[in-house]
Amino acid sequence: GNFFYDLLKNIYANYEKKIILKNINNDFLHERISILDLACGKGFLIKKFSINNNTMCFGIDKNVHSKKNGNLKFFKSSYKNFKLIKKINPDIIIINNFLEHIEDLKIIKKLFYHMKKNSYLVIITPDSESCARTKFSNFWSGYHSPRHKVIFNQKNIKKIFNNFKKNKIYLTRMFDPFSNLISITNLVKQTFHNFKIKYLICALTFLPYVLI
DSSP states (O other): OOHHHHHHHHHHHHHHHHHHHHTSOHHHHTSOEEEEEETOTTOHHHHHHTTSTTEEEEEEETTSOOEEETTEEEEEOOTTOHHHHHHHOOSEEEEESOGGGOSOTHHHHHHHHTSOTTOEEEEEOOBTTSHHHHHHGGGOTTTOTTTOOOOBOHHHHHHHHHTTTOSOOOOOOOOOHHHHHHHHHHHHHHHHHSOOHHHHHHHHHTGGGGGO
């Protein structure tokens, strides 16, 4: 969470917002809607959405201070606070790089039951079938053991949400140079920790894969 990390996350949030807007109903965006970023962290993404004054934005996280700034309000609370989620009654719920931290996926099923009709659930999570996972192998940032409990791919995430029998599921892949930089950092750390020429070669040759 240092300055460099926050700077990159803030820049990358613009791209995340663009992809999300690309995958939802455009007519929906002209209405006065509410967006909830669940387990929002420092709120980089939800702050981008709050730029639109026609949107009521909310962030829930155990590590933020409850405060309001214009049309953006943060709640210091758990992602399991379904009473609060129901009170906000959002049109869009975003779970950004947090699903992989949840061990009990029944919580997501419960979240489905608290969503209002025709609302959107947007999930951003590492993809185990991505080119990055193949190239970086054990150094792939998506593993992030032991904090990441479950690793997803398009096949298993579709199976999970089809079982909930809610709305249609749209899957799309995102470029994630930020995570790939972390994967390269993992390689570099391993090179210094246990120097082997193959690790050094990998660290150098994987640099072009930042954009996969």
